[in-house]
Structure formats: structure tokens, C-alpha cells
Amino acid sequence: AQSVTQPDIHITVSEGASLELRCNYSYGATPYLFWYVQSPGQGLQLLLKYFSGDTLVQGIKGFEAEFKRSQSSFNLRKPSVHWSDAAEYFCAVGDKAAGNKLTFGGGTRVLVKP
Amino acid sequence: EPEVTQTPSHQVTQMGQEVILRCVPISNHLYFYWYRQILGQKVEFLVSFYNNEISEKSEIFDDQFSVERPDGSNFTLKIRSTKLEDSAMYFCASSKQGKNSPLHFGNGTRLTVT
Numbered sequence: 001a002q003s004v005t006q007p008d009i010h011i012t013v014s015e016g017a018s019l020e021l022r023c024n025y026s027y028g029a030t031p032y033l034f035w036y037v038q039s040p041g042q043g044l045q046l047l048l049k050y051f052s053g054d055t056l057v058q059g060i061k062g063f064e065a066e067f068k069r070s071q072s073s074f075n076l077r078k079p080s081v082h083w084s085d086a087a088e089y090f091c092a093v094g095d096k097a098a099g100n101k102l103t104f105g106g107g108t109r110v111l112v113k114p
Numbered sequence: 115e116p117e118v119t120q121t122p123s124h125q126v127t128q129m130g131q132e133v134i135l136r137c138v139p140i141s142n143h144l145y146f147y148w149y150r151q152i153l154g155q156k157v158e159f160l161v162s163f164y165n166n167e168i169s170e171k172s173e174i175f176d177d178q179f180s181v182e183r184p185d186g187s188n189f190t191l192k193i194r195s196t197k198l199e200d201s202a203m204y205f206c207a208s209s210k211q212g213k214n215s216p217l218h219f220g221n222g223t224r225l226t227v228t
Contacts, residue, residue, distance in 0.1 A: 034216065043118070043205060044157070044219040051214055090157060100145060100209050100217055101170055104157040 002027040004105035012111040021076040023091030032094030033074040039087045086112040116140040118220035135191045137206030147207040
């Protein structure tokens with residue numbers, strides 16, 4: 001069965017500093033991979049996705065993620081965070097055999113210091 | 115940008131009562147989903163729905179749960195006899211296609227069972 005691990009439950013970063021959120025997955029083949037963000041009281045907003053091709057994918061709000069098959073990872077990065085990036089971030093893997101059934105990681109809560 | 119809308123945002127119900135959570139998916143989307151997030155836990159897949167029938171469901175989605183698309187716009191989740199452990203945030207999502215198509219989530223309905 002597929003699974004997703006986000007090792008960091010909380011991360012605190014200063015505004016303007018870089019951010020990297022870790023995601024490791026377990027899946028039998030090349031997965032579909034996603035990052036979602038959830039601001040307080042809001043739903044899950046898609047930041048970016050990887051289906052195939054270029055392993056470095058660009059998303060909204062200046063985020064990018066890199067798929068590394070050898071490390072079973074899909075880490076999310078942003079070069080310079082803004083206070084509005086404070087939110088919870090979820091990595092998810094999609095089951096190709098089951099349409100869009102997603103398995104989510106536990107999430108990483110990002111706090112941004114002024 | 116079109117959105118998935120969910121109503122109500124918060125529902126309080128007594129144990130044993132029936133509850134219906136409502137969702138309006140994005141209008142040209144064909145695949146519909148319910149996920150839930152118990153407080154402090156991961157977002158979990160419940161069910162996917164396509165062409166007026168369930169395409170996949172998780173172990174959580176037992177006989178107490180049902181989904182329906184009663185008209186051309188709404189997608190509902192019914193819990194027949196709520197239990198305390200049904201308290202969670204329930205997210206509706208839709209996608210234009212099955213595979214290779216990202217999910218768009220609503221803001222969720224927080225269900226509290228007392």
C-alpha cells in the first residue's frame with residue numbers, strides 16, 4: 001500500500017528566508033505526486049503536481065518541488081518566504097490504478113517569523 | 115477561478131442522527147470525491163464517484179455512509195446514524211478527469227457529533 005511521510009511536523013522560518021519541506025513516499029511504480037496548502041479555515045489548495053517528465057516542477061506562489069526517484073522524495077521549496085506562506089502543507093501521492101485516490105502525509109505546519 | 119463549494123461550514127449533530135453534507139463541484143468536472151480529516155490526523159480518502167456510481171471506497175466508508183448526485187450540480191454525503199468518531203472535517207473534491215487530473219477541494223464542513 002502506498003504511504004507518504006512528512007518528517008517535520010512544524011517548521012519555523014524567518015520571512016525572506018528559504019523554505020524546504022520534506023516528503024517521502026512509498027509506491028510501487030512512478031507515482032503521481034502533489035503538494036497542497038491549507039490556510040486556517042480554508043480548504044486544500046493545489047500548489048503543484050508531478051505526473052511525468054521534468055522532475056523539477058513549478059507551482060503557484062513561487063513554490064517548486066523536485067521528484068527524486070532514487071530517494072523516493074518530492075521535497076517542496078521556496079527561495080524566499082512571505083508571511084502569507086504561514087499555513088499547513090500536505091504532500092500526497094496518487095494511485096494510478098485507482099484514478100485520483102490520494103494518500104496524504106501528515107502535514108507540516110509552517111510558521112513565519114517577522 | 116471556479117471553486118468547489120461546501121455547505122454548511124460547520125454542522126453540529128447529536129449521536130445517532132442523520133446528517134447530509136452538501137457540495138457543489140466545479141461545473142465541468144466529472145469525478146467527485148469525499149475526504150475527511152479527523153482532528154490531528156491525516157486527510158483520508160472516503161469515496162470517489164463517477165458516472166452516477168461509486169468508483170472506489172475506503173474501509174471507512176461503511177454502510178452508514180452514502181453518496182448521491184441528486185441533480186446536475188450537487189454531490190452529497192449522508193451519514194445515517196452518526197457516531198462520536200465521525201466528528202471530523204469533511205472535504206469534497208472534484209476533478210475534470212480521473213487519472214492525470216488534479217483534485218480541487220472545497221473549504222470543508224466541520225462536523226461535530228455530540
